[in-house]
Amino acid sequence: MREAAAAMEEARGSFFQAPRRCAVDHGEDKMRRCRFDRNRRDKPDIAAACNHHIVIARRVHFFLASHCRSFPESVFRAVFWHISPRMKPDILPRRRPRPNHWHGIAFPLGCPLLDRHGCAGSNMPLQVCKAYMVAEGRLSMSEKEKSGVEQTAAMRELLSILDLENLEVDLFRGNSPQVGWQRVFGGQVIGQALIAAQRTVEPERHVHSLHAYFVRPGDPAIPIVYEVDRIRDGSSFTTRRVLAKQHGKAIFSLSASFQIDEGGLDHQMPMPEGLPMPEQLVGDRDIKEQYLHMAPPNVRKYWERERPIEIKPVSLTHYFSREKLEPVQHVWVRARGIVPDDRALQAAILAYLSDMTLLDTSLHPHGRTIFDRDLQVASLDHAMWFHRPCRLDDWLLYTQDTPSASGARGFNRGALYTRDGVLIASVAQEGLIRVHEEKE
Numbered sequence: 001m002r003e004a005a006a007a008m009e010e011a012r013g014s015f016f017q018a019p020r021r022c023a024v025d026h027g028e029d030k031m032r033r034c035r036f037d038r039n040r041r042d043k044p045d046i047a048a049a050c051n052h053h054i055v056i057a058r059r060v061h062f063f064l065a066s067h068c069r070s071f072p073e074s075v076f077r078a079v080f081w082h083i084s085p086r087m088k089p090d091i092l093p094r095r096r097p098r099p100n101h102w103h104g105i106a107f108p109l110g111c112p113l114l115d116r117h118g119c120a121g122s123n124m125p126l127q128v129c130k131a132y133m134v135a136e137g138r139l140s141m142s143e144k145e146k147s148g149v150e151q152t153a154a155m156r157e158l159l160s161i162l163d164l165e166n167l168e169v170d171l172f173r174g175n176s177p178q179v180g181w182q183r184v185f186g187g188q189v190i191g192q193a194l195i196a197a198q199r200t201v202e203p204e205r206h207v208h209s210l211h212a213y214f215v216r217p218g219d220p221a222i223p224i225v226y227e228v229d230r231i232r233d234g235s236s237f238t239t240r241r242v243l244a245k246q247h248g249k250a251i252f253s254l255s256a257s258f259q260i261d262e263g264g265l266d267h268q269m270p271m272p273e274g275l276p277m278p279e280q281l282v283g284d285r286d287i288k289e290q291y292l293h294m295a296p297p298n299v300r301k302y303w304e305r306e307r308p309i310e311i312k313p314v315s316l317t318h319y320f321s322r323e324k325l326e327p328v329q330h331v332w333v334r335a336r337g338i339v340p341d342d343r344a345l346q347a348a349i350l351a352y353l354s355d356m357t358l359l360d361t362s363l364h365p366h367g368r369t370i371f372d373r374d375l376q377v378a379s380l381d382h383a384m385w386f387h388r389p390c391r392l393d394d395w396l397l398y399t400q401d402t403p404s405a406s407g408a409r410g411f412n413r414g415a416l417y418t419r420d421g422v423l424i425a426s427v428a429q430e431g432l433i434r435v436h437e438e439k440e
Helices: 002-026 028-034 044-070 073-083 112-117 126-135 153-162 186-198 284-290 297-304 343-354 359-366
Strands: 165-168 171-174 205-214 224-233 237-246 249-260 309-313 328-335 375-386 396-406 409-418 423-435
Touching: 153 186, 153 343, 171 186, 186 205, 186 224, 186 237, 186 249, 186 343, 186 375, 205 343, 328 343, 328 359, 343 375, 343 409, 343 423, 359 375, 359 396, 359 409, 359 423
Parallel strands: none
Antiparallel strands: 165 171, 171 224, 205 249, 205 375, 224 237, 237 249, 309 328, 328 396, 375 423, 396 409, 409 423
16 A cells, blocks of 8 residues: 555656646647657657656556556545546547557556557557456455456457557457357457447547448458548537458448537437336247257257357247247347446447348347358448447347348348436448248
């Protein structure tokens, strides 16, 4: 505790006084233009001051990394408050840093957080850092914080694949989980493309809509390159276009619009009534223990795989029966693990899960499932509207319906509600549903 307090005091004095002295000597505008780049040879005095508080921050971060198992949460939060660049927008620049540059203080070289994030000087909010610390066993959570939320390898992997590598200006690269799939999951590409677009947008602007097309199947064995085109930066709205490529060819395109939060008229369609709450339904573990022995092998393989999103269908009939059902489906979903309190990341994971189970709804009226071997099923396009922010560590109701299926295509709509009935997002998707004739 004494060492933590001493580190805090040293950080408080040296970290903020050095740049402020430079700001007085050279002017606030010059300091912002120099972006605290420690390699500025034309401004050696500025670079020296930057180097000084970088060393101080490194010292505190190394101390945290080696001792935070025994730190109370309050100490971890207090120390981070004093050295986090996200908490000091009046001193440090707001734009996202480029690799190999120090646009502010971040985790030290060699720290697992920096290695995972992939570039020096990355500005990670407290919740992101805490999530990674917990994931790697470097920080313990109180019983209240745990509250039934268990970090899983699947969630750690999802956070990892959404943490894109910055190759160049407006150029990013993402990987796919190696789980034996023949093609990349569509929700993954949507989430990664949205992250790529968000990284070129001011942090106070949040996605409110996206429209995407799946052009070719993605190959999970090789990385995906995302090219961002800055279509427009307006006073209130920002538009981005993202092209995902593999083997030199486009596999996916996305257009997204971002907006500054503002007030206005407010209404919504109510959440469907009379549905059971998630606590009343069987979860993944119950399904594995009680029902999987009765399921076909392909259904069993699907449910046995660990996923970052927990799913509780209101009805399991379509998995075990050929009965023709109503063209609707209700599913409770939530993140299986800790999701950092970052709206851009929350939106990306929400987009990721929005592609789960939606296309299945088109098959309900026909007594079919996506596991039928004579069916070719794939997402063709995907549209999503983000109405209100939300957290993903509690259950969301994903209501789905299918107004039409024709021409080997199925059209599906979805709405995501909190358990309190707040509509947070709407989804629309058309998918390929091609029936192959069985060979004699």
